[in-house]
Amino acid sequence: MRFINNRFMLFLAIAVLGMNMAVAQEIIPDTPKDTVKPQPKTGRSKVDGVVAVVGDFVVLDSDIDLMYRELQAQNVPVKDIPRCELLGKLMEDKLYAHHAIQDSIIVSDAEVNETMNKQIDYFVEHLGDEQKMVAYFKKKNIETFRTELFEMIKNQKLTEQMQKKIIDEVTITPEEVRQFYSSFKKEDLPMFGAEMEIAQIVIKPEISQEEKQKVIDRLKQIKKDIQEGASFYSKAVLYSEDRASGQSGGFLKMNRKTAFVKEFKEAAFSLQEGEISDPVETEFGYHLIYIEKVRGQELEVRHILMSPKVTPEALKKAKEKAEAIRNKIMSGEISFADAARSESDEKETKNSGGLLLNPRTLESRFELTKLSPDIYNDVSDLKDKEVSQPILTQGDRGEKSYKLMQIVSRYDAHQADYAQDYTKIKELALKEKQMKAISKWSKAKIKDTYIKVNGEYRKCQFANDWLKNK
Known part of the structure; x- marks a missing residue:
C-alpha cells in the first residue's frame, strides 16, 4: 500500500x-x-x-x-x-x-x-x-x-x-476562521513550509490488438472451466491481477453509487444472480464478473482481472514520444500545460495542464517536507520551468509508462497570512474544533x-x- x-x-x-x-x-x-x-x-x-x-x-x-x-x-x-x-x-x-x-x-x-x-x-x-x-x-x-x-x-x-x-x-464558519486567526499574536502565527506546484505528462505504451486478444481468449477459457465445474474463487486467487481482491477470491460489494469504473458497473448490473460475464474491458484491463448475490440495490460480486502485456517495442515507442514532446516544450514550440492537455494519457491531470493534486489538502501545492519520496526524487534536481528527461514508472499493478515532470511554481516558507493562506488556516481552525469535539x-x-x-x-x-x- x-x-x-x-x-x-x-x-x-x-x-x-x-x-x-x-x-x-x-x-x-x-x-x-x-x-x-x-x-x-x-x-x-x-x-x-x-x-x-x-x-x-x-x-x-x-x-x-x-x-x-x-x-x-x-x-x-x-x-x-x-x-x-x-x-x-x-x-x-x-x-x-x-x-x-x-x-x-x-x-x-x-x-x-x-x-x-x-x-x-x-x-x-x-x-x-x-x-x-x-x-x-x-x-x-x-x-x-x-x-x-x-x-x-x-x-x-x-x-x-x-x-x-x-x-x-x-463544521466551521468564515467568522470562526477569522476569530481563530485573530487569536494569535503576530509573533505566534503558524509557519508554513516551503511549497511547490508540480506538473506531469504521462505517456502510456500502446497495447497491441494481439496482446489484448491473448487476454480475452484466456479469460474465455477460464469462464468455460468455471461453467464446467471449476471454482471461481480458486481461479481468482490463482490468476487475478487485482491484488486487493484476488486473495479473497475476487470478492467485492457494490451498488450504483460505488466508485467503480463505468464499464464495470454497467456490466455487473446487466447480469442476473449466478451469471458470469464475457470479458469486460476497462482502463485496468479485462474482467470476468460473476454475480454471487443480489441483495436489493447491492451486489456481491467476484471478478478476475487480467491486463494485456506491454511489448518492449511499445515501451520504446512511448519513450520516443515522450522525448519528442520534451523537445517541443524546451524549444518553445508548445507550453508544458498545453502539451499535457493534448498529449498526456493521464486523464486525472491532463485537463489541469498536468498539475498534480495534493491528496492531503486537495490543492495543487505540495509542502516540501511532506512530499512523497517518489515525487521528490523525480523533481529534486529540476530548476524552475525545466522539464525532466522521460522517467520510466511502474504502477501498483505493474503497468509501465513514461512521464515528464516540471516544477511550475515555488513558494518560500513564511508566516501564515490570512488572505494568502486562508485555506490552510481554515484547515487548522477546523482541526482545532474537531479536537475539542473529540x-x-x-x-x-x-x-x-x-x-x-x-x-x-x-x-x-x-x-x-x-x-x-x-
Missing part, C-alpha cells in the same frame, strides 16, 4: 507481534468502587497481565512492551516516553472501538479482508515470503497470523469509523463506560480521566 497511515502501521505491528486481545473477558477488580460495571459472565477467569479494561476490551502489559519495541524498530527515541502515556493511547483506541460497537457501526468482513490482504502483501514484499513473515511475527502458522490480523484490523476500522462519526458533524465526547463516554486500571498503573497521571478521580 502506497498510502498507509503511520499510526495505523504502528498499531498494526503491535497487534500482530503479539497482542492476543481478549474480548469481553471477566476482570477481577482491585476495588468495588466503579460506578459502571459489566454484566457478570460465566466460565471466565482472570487474565494474567491485564493492566486495564475499557468496555469489552482489555489491554495487556505485554502490549505496552511491544509498543516500545515497535517504536524502537522505527528509530523513535523511547527513553523519555513513559509507559503511562502509551497505556493511555491504547485505552483511548479501545474506547472508540467499544462505542463503535455500541452505536451499531458495522465493518464488513469483505472490507477487513481487503485491507488484511494488502497488509500481508506488504509484509511479504518486505520480509521475503509467508514463512519468513510468520516467523518474524512469532506466530505458529499463517492461519493464526491471519486470524489475529483480522481482529486487529477490524477493531482499528471500528475506531476510525467512530472518530469519523464524531467529527463529520463538525475531547468532549471522550469525557462524556469515560464517565459512563466500564473502565478499570489495575496495579501500579493506577498511579499514572493520564491526560484523560481514566481513573475517574479515584
Whole structure:
C-alpha cells in the first residue's frame, strides 16, 4: 500500500507481534468502587497481565512492551516516553472501538479482508515470503497470523469509523476562521513550509490488438472451466491481477453509487444472480464478473482481472514520444500545460495542464517536507520551468509508462497570512474544533463506560480521566 497511515502501521505491528486481545473477558477488580460495571459472565477467569479494561476490551502489559519495541524498530527515541502515556493511547483506541460497537457501526468482513490482504502483501514484499513473515511475527502458522490480523484490523476500522462519526458533524464558519486567526499574536502565527506546484505528462505504451486478444481468449477459457465445474474463487486467487481482491477470491460489494469504473458497473448490473460475464474491458484491463448475490440495490460480486502485456517495442515507442514532446516544450514550440492537455494519457491531470493534486489538502501545492519520496526524487534536481528527461514508472499493478515532470511554481516558507493562506488556516481552525469535539465526547463516554486500571498503573497521571478521580 502506497498510502498507509503511520499510526495505523504502528498499531498494526503491535497487534500482530503479539497482542492476543481478549474480548469481553471477566476482570477481577482491585476495588468495588466503579460506578459502571459489566454484566457478570460465566466460565471466565482472570487474565494474567491485564493492566486495564475499557468496555469489552482489555489491554495487556505485554502490549505496552511491544509498543516500545515497535517504536524502537522505527528509530523513535523511547527513553523519555513513559509507559503511562502509551497505556493511555491504547485505552483511548479501545474506547472508540467499544462505542463503535455500541452505536451499531458495522465493518464488513469483505472490507477487513481487503485491507488484511494488502497488509500481508506488504509484509511479504518486505520480509521475503509467508514463512519468513510468520516467523518474524512469532506466530505458529499463517492461519493464526491471519486470524489475529483480522481482529486487529477490524477493531482499528471500528475506531476510525467512530472518530469519523464524531467529527463529520463538525463544521466551521468564515467568522470562526477569522476569530481563530485573530487569536494569535503576530509573533505566534503558524509557519508554513516551503511549497511547490508540480506538473506531469504521462505517456502510456500502446497495447497491441494481439496482446489484448491473448487476454480475452484466456479469460474465455477460464469462464468455460468455471461453467464446467471449476471454482471461481480458486481461479481468482490463482490468476487475478487485482491484488486487493484476488486473495479473497475476487470478492467485492457494490451498488450504483460505488466508485467503480463505468464499464464495470454497467456490466455487473446487466447480469442476473449466478451469471458470469464475457470479458469486460476497462482502463485496468479485462474482467470476468460473476454475480454471487443480489441483495436489493447491492451486489456481491467476484471478478478476475487480467491486463494485456506491454511489448518492449511499445515501451520504446512511448519513450520516443515522450522525448519528442520534451523537445517541443524546451524549444518553445508548445507550453508544458498545453502539451499535457493534448498529449498526456493521464486523464486525472491532463485537463489541469498536468498539475498534480495534493491528496492531503486537495490543492495543487505540495509542502516540501511532506512530499512523497517518489515525487521528490523525480523533481529534486529540476530548476524552475525545466522539464525532466522521460522517467520510466511502474504502477501498483505493474503497468509501465513514461512521464515528464516540471516544477511550475515555488513558494518560500513564511508566516501564515490570512488572505494568502486562508485555506490552510481554515484547515487548522477546523482541526482545532474537531479536537475539542473529540475531547468532549471522550469525557462524556469515560464517565459512563466500564473502565478499570489495575496495579501500579493506577498511579499514572493520564491526560484523560481514566481513573475517574479515584
